[in-house]
Amino acid sequence: MTEDTFRPCTESAAGNVDDLMALAQMLMPYGTHKGKLLIDLPEHYVVWLAGEGFPSGKLGEMLQTVYDIKVNGLEYLFKPLRNIPHHKKLGVTE
Numbered sequence: 001m002t003e004d005t006f007r008p009c010t011e012s013a014a015g016n017v018d019d020l021m022a023l024a025q026m027l028m029p030y031g032t033h034k035g036k037l038l039i040d041l042p043e044h045y046v047v048w049l050a051g052e053g054f055p056s057g058k059l060g061e062m063l064q065t066v067y068d069i070k071v072n073g074l075e076y077l078f079k080p081l082r083n084i085p086h087h088k089k090l091g092v093t094e
Helices: 005-013 017-027 043-054 057-071 075-082
Strands: none
Touching: 005 057, 017 075, 043 057, 057 075
């Protein structure tokens, strides 16, 4: 895939291809959905997390991005991200 594949995503969402690539590979590190990709978390769970308050740091920023995309009906932005070969899954060590 080329950077152009993600141009609609980066212009509409996070604004950085590297951030979206990291978001596509980040696993939820705890809770009911531990081990699930952040982009695959159910919307109701992300909304609940937003109500509870996202954690600080990179994980919180990523969850906020997922929340913004999901509640605004922009989940189609995740489609090209799901086709990325996941050679490694990212976890948060903070």
